[in-house]
Amino acid sequence: MVSKDHRITIPDEWFKPKKKAEKVAEAVVRPSLSYWKDAWRRIRKNKLAMGGLVFLILLTLCAIFGPILSPHSVTGLDLPNQNKAPSSTHWFGTDEMGRDVFTRTWYGARISLFVGVMAALIDFFIGIIYGGISGYKGGRTDTVMMRIIEILYGLPHLLVVILLMVVMGPSLTTIIIALTITGWVGMARIVRGQVLQIKNYEFVTASKSFGAKTSRIIRTNLLPNTMGPIIVQMTLTVPSAIFAEAFLSFLGLGIQAPFASWGVMASDALPVITSGYWWRLFFPAFFISMTMFAFNVLGDGMQDALDPKLRG
Amino acid sequence: MAKYIVKRFLMMIATIFIISTLTFFLMHSLPGSPFDEERTSNPTIQANLEKFYKLDQPIGVQYVYYLKSIVTFDFGPSIKKPNDTVNNLLARGFPISFELGIITMLVAVVSGIILGTFAALRHNGIIDYFAMAFAVVGISVPNFVLATLLIQQVAVNWELLPTATWSSPLHMILPTLALATGPTAIIARLTRASMLEVLTQDYIKMARAKGLSPVRIVVRHALRNALMPVVTIMGTMLAGILTGTFVIEQIFAIPGMGKYFVESINNRDYPVIMGSTVFYSAFLVFMLFLVDMVYGFLDPRIKLHKKEGEV
Numbered sequence: 245m246v247s248k249d250h251r252i253t254i255p256d257e258w259f260k261p262k263k264k265a266e267k268v269a270e271a272v273v274r275p276s277l278s279y280w281k282d283a284w285r286r287i288r289k290n291k292l293a294m295g296g297l298v299f300l301i302l303l304t305l306c307a308i309f310g311p312i313l314s315p316h317s318v319t320g321l322d323l324p325n326q327n328k329a330p331s332s333t334h335w336f337g338t339d340e341m342g343r344d345v346f347t348r349t350w351y352g353a354r355i356s357l358f359v360g361v362m363a364a365l366i367d368f369f370i371g372i373i374y375g376g377i378s379g380y381k382g383g384r385t386d387t388v389m390m391r392i393i394e395i396l397y398g399l400p401h402l403l404v405v406i407l408l409m410v411v412m413g414p415s416l417t418t419i420i421i422a423l424t425i426t427g428w429v430g431m432a433r434i435v436r437g438q439v440l441q442i443k444n445y446e447f448v449t450a451s452k453s454f455g456a457k458t459s460r461i462i463r464t465n466l467l468p469n470t471m472g473p474i475i476v477q478m479t480l481t482v483p484s485a486i487f488a489e490a491f492l493s494f495l496g497l498g499i500q501a502p503f504a505s506w507g508v509m510a511s512d513a514l515p516v517i518t519s520g521y522w523w524r525l526f527f528p529a530f531f532i533s534m535t536m537f538a539f540n541v542l543g544d545g546m547q548d549a550l551d552p553k554l555r556g
Numbered sequence: 557m558a559k560y561i562v563k564r565f566l567m568m569i570a571t572i573f574i575i576s577t578l579t580f581f582l583m584h585s586l587p588g589s590p591f592d593e594e595r596t597s598n599p600t601i602q603a604n605l606e607k608f609y610k611l612d613q614p615i616g617v618q619y620v621y622y623l624k625s626i627v628t629f630d631f632g633p634s635i636k637k638p639n640d641t642v643n644n645l646l647a648r649g650f651p652i653s654f655e656l657g658i659i660t661m662l663v664a665v666v667s668g669i670i671l672g673t674f675a676a677l678r679h680n681g682i683i684d685y686f687a688m689a690f691a692v693v694g695i696s697v698p699n700f701v702l703a704t705l706l707i708q709q710v711a712v713n714w715e716l717l718p719t720a721t722w723s724s725p726l727h728m729i730l731p732t733l734a735l736a737t738g739p740t741a742i743i744a745r746l747t748r749a750s751m752l753e754v755l756t757q758d759y760i761k762m763a764r765a766k767g768l769s770p771v772r773i774v775v776r777h778a779l780r781n782a783l784m785p786v787v788t789i790m791g792t793m794l795a796g797i798l799t800g801t802f803v804i805e806q807i808f809a810i811p812g813m814g815k816y817f818v819e820s821i822n823n824r825d826y827p828v829i830m831g832s833t834v835f836y837s838a839f840l841v842f843m844l845f846l847v848d849m850v851y852g853f854l855d856p857r858i859k860l861h862k863k864e865g866e867v
């Protein structure tokens with residue numbers, strides 16, 4: 245079809261409309277899967293991750309409705325009923341002030357989930373802005389911003405948190421501030437790495453050549469494509485924040501009495517562990533562990549589901 | 557390489573400087589003076605006390621004194637225990653904490669690598685499932701929960717091991733176990749993942765084709781390359797372990813640095829808080845520096861990587 249003078253001639257029949265039968269044969273039979281639908285399909289097959297998700301949903305429901313539905317209050321003292329073993333009135337037993345462990349456990353779930361989710365969300369916003377700018381601008385801006393991150397990354401995380409807690413005084417807000425003040429660094433690094441990689445792809449160049457503004461490119465091209473690793477990172481931030489809250493409460497720097505968090509309850513139960521009041525340690529310890537377990541397996545499952553490299 | 561070392565060294569100094577400055581101004585932003593509780597009726601005593609701790613000087617001057625104390629490594633006297641200097645507390649407590657930390661680190665690294673390697677070699681086998689189940693549980697159970705469970709079961713119910721203190725190797729087993737489980741789990745997971753990747757590489761096929769013994773292939777060819785990610789996280793892991801000792805020392809009544817640190821927090825003993833924070837941070841940052849050096853030494857590719865300004 246190439247003539248002598250190197251002109252390409254296209255045969256006329258190529259321009260004729262296709263027959264209906266041919267069209268049907270080429271149609272995509274199965275519904276096309278978006279990235280998220282595909283990820284959801286994958287993660288649904290992962291029994292462990294789904295188990296984690298179900299546990300977390302149940303826990304959230306208990307955290308919301310548990311303290312409301314329970315006849316006992318979180319801080320209500322009942323001194324005649326100290327350290328009572330689990331029974332039909334106190335399902336998880338009582339502590340040394342006669343407070344209901346069942347109610348306090350769900351109240352602790354509120355605190356733990358709130359701290360974990362808030363820490364992850366704040367990390368997410370700071371990390372996306374910082375990492376996004378650093379990765380997208382590149383050059384000297386990136387170098388300077390990364391130097392700052394490298395220095396911050398070297399700081400011993402938990403020591404800084406302890407120091408901040410000492411200075412700001414223990415409360416829920418200070419825990420979240422202390423955890424996020426150093427916690428966003430990891431997220432920023434991940435976002436930057438992703439942005440650096442994606443900004444050189446053809447579809448970004450195409451957007452640019454159509455005259456898209458920087459903000460539009462970041463919003464429509466970069467962010468949606470960096471979401472996978474970011475969500476995985478967020479899922480894994482939650483358990484580490486929950487652990488940090490429990491750790492701080494255990495050291496006496498967390499939520500203050502008479503309010504309950506799992507760390508406070510475990511810490512209070514420590515001196516009496518040899519007296520046989522097992523329920524006082526068991527319930528908070530069990531729920532800290534299960535929650536961290538659930539978030540970890542869910543994060544792992546999401547990592548497998550969202551990472552295109554791992555697709556078989 | 558020399559340029560990289562110098563750069564990393566300067567970064568280390570910058571980090572230590574920032575944490576010291578942060579510590580100083582945070583501590584001084586607290587309202588009131590450390591002597592408020594024991595309000596002495598005598599203003600002269602108050603003035604003398606403030607003079608002794610240089611609290612009468614302007615904050616800038618105090619800051620200079622403070623920086624000097626860090627450089628000369630002399631953190632001055634404790635406020636709540638006037639006969640004790642911060643240096644004394646560090647000298648008494650840190651070796652014990654360090655011992656606990658190092659033993660934990662060794663246990664975690666050795667058992668984590670062994671577990672991870674066998675899990676990878678028997679991919680999807682029973683050992684693999686067992687190792688990964690252990691890893692997820694190990695990461696999920698906080699060390700203070702594990703510590704109390706161990707005391708309750710092993711020490712109280714079964715009376716196999718002593719419940720507390722740090723006086724003989726037998727006493728060391730439970731605290732080490734409680735502290736090492738988390739890091740072991742992390743290292744096992746990491747080793748398994750990178751081992752699985754390395755085992756599919758061409759040079760492993762090549763080694764097999766040459767007819768090398770399986771042990772030699774695993775140890776010399778696979779493990780060497782698979783351990784790079786493990787080396788990378790060693791620095792931050794040590795930081796985690798050392799802060800973990802604070803809680804473990806509380807639970808097992810071990811007279812390490814954690815005990816003094818928690819005490820100083822509860823007493824608001826500022827020189828001790830500042831001294832130990834700066835000391836611990838400097839120690840950890842130095843460890844990170846060492847890990848990076850070891851990494852650069854082990855992996856010749858690092859020179860090229862770092863030149864591109866990549867992190």
